[in-house]
Amino acid sequence: MNQRTVLYVEDNEYNRKIVRQLLSKTSYRLVEAFDGESGIASALELRPDLILMDVQLPKISGLDATRTLRADERTKDTPIVIITSFAMSGDRERATDAGASGYLAKPYSPRELLALLRKFLPEEA
Amino acid sequence: MRWVAGIEASLHTKLMAAFGVVTVLFVAMAAFGVHTVVKTTQQAKLLDEAHQRVDWSQQVEQALARQMQFSVLALLSQDEAAIARILRENNRFNELLAKLDAVERAEQHDLVEQVRVSQDEAMAVVADIANAIRDRTLGNVTRELLAHQERLDVEIGARVARLVDAEQRRMGALRDSIASANRELLVTTGILSLSAVLLAWLCGFVISWSVIVPVREAQGFLDHVATGSFDRRVVLPNRDEFGALAQRMNRMSEELQKLDRMKVDAATELAQLNTRLERASRAKSEFLSNMSHELRTPLNAILGFTEMIADGLYGEVPEELKDPLNDVQINGRHLLRLINEVLDLAKIEAGHMELALDDYSPPELIGAVRTSLRSLAEEKGLRFVTDVAADVPIARGDSGRLTQCLMNLTGNALKFTRSGEVCIGAARQGDELVYRVSDTGIGIPPEEIDNVFAEFRQVDATVTRKFGGTGLGLSISKKFIEMHGGRIWVESRVGVGSTFFFSVPLRVGESAT
Numbered sequence: 071m072n073q074r075t076v077l078y079v080e081d082n083e084y085n086r087k088i089v090r091q092l093l094s095k096t097s098y099r100l101v102e103a104f105d106g107e108s109g110i111a112s113a114l115e116l117r118p119d120l121i122l123m124d125v126q127l128p129k130i131s132g133l134d135a136t137r138t139l140r141a142d143e144r145t146k147d148t149p150i151v152i153i154t155s156f157a158m159s160g161d162r163e164r165a166t167d168a169g170a171s172g173y174l175a176k177p178y179s180p181r182e183l184l185a186l187l188r189k190f191l192p193e194e195a
Numbered sequence: 196m197r198w199v200a201g202i203e204a205s206l207h208t209k210l211m212a213a214f215g216v217v218t219v220l221f222v223a224m225a226a227f228g229v230h231t232v233v234k235t236t237q238q239a240k241l242l243d244e245a246h247q248r249v250d251w252s253q254q255v256e257q258a259l260a261r262q263m264q265f266s267v268l269a270l271l272s273q274d275e276a277a278i279a280r281i282l283r284e285n286n287r288f289n290e291l292l293a294k295l296d297a298v299e300r301a302e303q304h305d306l307v308e309q310v311r312v313s314q315d316e317a318m319a320v321v322a323d324i325a326n327a328i329r330d331r332t333l334g335n336v337t338r339e340l341l342a343h344q345e346r347l348d349v350e351i352g353a354r355v356a357r358l359v360d361a362e363q364r365r366m367g368a369l370r371d372s373i374a375s376a377n378r379e380l381l382v383t384t385g386i387l388s389l390s391a392v393l394l395a396w397l398c399g400f401v402i403s404w405s406v407i408v409p410v411r412e413a414q415g416f417l418d419h420v421a422t423g424s425f426d427r428r429v430v431l432p433n434r435d436e437f438g439a440l441a442q443r444m445n446r447m448s449e450e451l452q453k454l455d456r457m458k459v460d461a462a463t464e465l466a467q468l469n470t471r472l473e474r475a476s477r478a479k480s481e482f483l484s485n486m487s488h489e490l491r492t493p494l495n496a497i498l499g500f501t502e503m504i505a506d507g508l509y510g511e512v513p514e515e516l517k518d519p520l521n522d523v524q525i526n527g528r529h530l531l532r533l534i535n536e537v538l539d540l541a542k543i544e545a546g547h548m549e550l551a552l553d554d555y556s557p558p559e560l561i562g563a564v565r566t567s568l569r570s571l572a573e574e575k576g577l578r579f580v581t582d583v584a585a586d587v588p589i590a591r592g593d594s595g596r597l598t599q600c601l602m603n604l605t606g607n608a609l610k611f612t613r614s615g616e617v618c619i620g621a622a623r624q625g626d627e628l629v630y631r632v633s634d635t636g637i638g639i640p641p642e643e644i645d646n647v648f649a650e651f652r653q654v655d656a657t658v659t660r661k662f663g664g665t666g667l668g669l670s671i672s673k674k675f676i677e678m679h680g681g682r683i684w685v686e687s688r689v690g691v692g693s694t695f696f697f698s699v700p701l702r703v704g705e706s707a708t
Contacts, residue, residue: 082496088499092508177494177498
C-alpha cells in the first residue's frame with residue numbers, strides 16, 4: 071500500500087468537492103478539514119504527504135496554520151501548497167515567509183492543481 | 196522716565212519743551228549778565244564823577260590856601276595889587292564851587308552853601324582889608340582882620356575837607372557795590388549755567404530713554420511675533436507716538452492671533468475630515484477586497500467544475516454541449532477578469548499594492564502577450580505583429596504588472612479595431628524603455644483624450660456595452676506604470692487609429708547611472 075495522502079484545508083464545500091472529485095480519478099487519498107484549527111489537528115495526527123492550505127479560513131488563517139505546522143517536528147518537512155484568492159504581488163512572499171513550499175492563486179484550474187500536486191508528490195504507480 | 200513716557204504729549208512737544216526750558220535758562224543768564232554790565236558801567240561813571248568832584252574839592256582847598264597866602268601878603272605888603280590877586284583866586288574858587296554845586300547831591304548842597312557863606316564873609320574881610328589899605332588904617336585892624344580871615348579859612352577848610360571826605364566815602368561805597376555786583380554775576384552765571392547743563396543732560400537722558408525703552412519693548416514683541424506666537428501684548432506707559440504704535444501693534448497681534456486660531460481650527464477640522472475620509476476610503480477598499488474574495492470563491496467552483504466537465508472527468512462530453520460549455524468558460528473568465536480589475540484598483544487605492552521587481556526580457560514579455568491574444572486577432576482577421584528594437588536589453592521591473600498593462604492595451608486595440616493591424620512594440624530611449632501598442636481602429640476624439648485614463652470611463656458609455664470591460668483597465672495600467680516611475684500617453688486620430696505609449700525606467704528600483 072503505497073498510497074499518498076493529501077490534506078486539503080478549505081472552508082468552501084464546492085471547492086472541496088472539486089478537489090475530491092479531481093483526486094478520485096487518481097491514486098491520491100484525500101483528507102479534508104474545514105478550518106485552520108482542525109487542519110492543524112489533522113495534519114499532526116495523520117501526517118499527510120502534502121497539505122493544500124487555503125489562506126482565508128475560519129478560526130486560524132492558512133498562513134498562521136502553516137507557521138504552526140512548520141514549527142512542529144512532525145510536519146516541518148511536509149510540503150504545504152498555499153491557495154490564496156488574493157492574486158496580488160506580496161502574497162507569494164507572505165506565503166513563502168510563512169514556510170509554504172508552493173503557491174496557487176484562486177481561481178485555480180483543476181488541471182494546474184493536479185500538475186502542481188504531481189510536481190511535489192509524484193503519484194506512486 | 197515712566198512718568199515722562201506717560202505724559203500725554205507727542206515726542207516732538209516733549210523735546211521742544213525740554214529745549215525750551217534749557218534755552219530759557221541761558222536767556223536768563225544772558226539777561227542777568229547784561230543787566231550787571233549796565234549797572235557796573237553806571238557805577239563806574241558815578242565813580243568817575245566822584246573822582247572829578249574830589250579833584251575839584253582839592254582845587255578848592257588849594258585856591259583857598261592861595262587866597263589865604265595872598266591875604267597875608269596883602270596885609271604884610273599893604274599893596275592893593277595883592278588884593279587883585281585875591282580876587283582872582285576868589286573867582287577861581289567861586290567857579291569851582293559852582294561846578295561842585297551843579298553836580299552835588301542835596302545833602303552836600305548845604306555844605307557847599309555853608310562854604311559859599313564863609314567865603315562871602317572871607318571876601319567881606321578882604322574888602323575890609325582893601326579899604327583899610329586905601330585909608331591907611333590898616334595898622335589898627337591888621338591883627339583883628341588877620342584873625343578873622345584865619346578863622347574863616349579854617350572854617351572853609353574844614354567844610355571842604357568834609358566835602359572831600361563825603362565824596363571819598365561815596366567812592367568807597369561805589370567800589371564795594373561794583374565788586375559785589377561782579378561777584379553776584381559770577382555766582383549767578385555759574386549756578387544758571389550749571390543748572391542748564393544738568394537740566395539739558397537730564398532731559399536728554401529721560402527723553403531718549405522714554406524712546407529707547409518702548410523701542411526695545413517693541414523689538415522683543417516683534418521677535419516673539421516673528422516666531423509665530425501671537426499671545427503677547429506690548430505694555431507701554433507711553434502716551435505719545437510710541438503709545439499709539441503699541442496700540443496698533445497689539446491690534447495687529449490680536450488679528451494675527453484670531454487668524455492663527457482660525458487656521459488651527461481649520462487645520463484640525465481638515466485633519467478630522469481627512470481621517471474620516473481615510474477611514475471611509477479604507478472601509479471602501481476593505482469592502483471591495485472582501486467582495487472580490489467572496490466573488491472568487493464561487494467562481495473558482497464554477498470554473499473548476501466546467502473545466503473538469505470539459506476535460507471529460509465525468510465522462511465523454513456530447514458534441515452539442517461542447518459549444519455552450521465553451522461559452523460558460525469564456526464568460527466565467529471574463530467575469531474573473533472584471534473581478535481582478537476591481538480588486539486591483541481597491542488594492543492600489545488602499546496602498547497595499549507593491550511591485551515585485553525582477554529582471555525580465557521585454558521581447559519575451561511582448562511575445563507572451565501576443566501568444567495569449569493571437570486567437571482573438573485571428574478570429575477578427577486582424578494582422579497582429581510585434582516590433583521590438585534590437586538594442587532593447589534585459590530590463591528590471593514587475594513583469595507581471597507590465598504584462599497586465601500590455602494585455603489591457605492590446606486587448607483594447609483588438610477590441611476597437613475592425614480591420615487592419617495591431618502592433619506591439621518596444622524601444623529604448625536613454626535610461627527608459629518605451630512600449631507602444633498601435634491599432635487602425637476607431638480612434639479617440641480629441642476632447643475625450645484626457646478622459647481615457649480616468650476610472651470607469653470609456654469614450655462612450657455605449658462602447659462599454661458593445662465591447663465589454665469595466666473601464667478600469669486603463670486607469671489601473673496608468674497606476675501600475677506610475678508605480679514604476681513611468682508615464683502613459685496616447686496619440687490618436689478618429690477613423691485612423693490610436694497608439695498608446697508608456698515609458699518605464701530601464702532599471703526600476705536602481706539609481707540611474
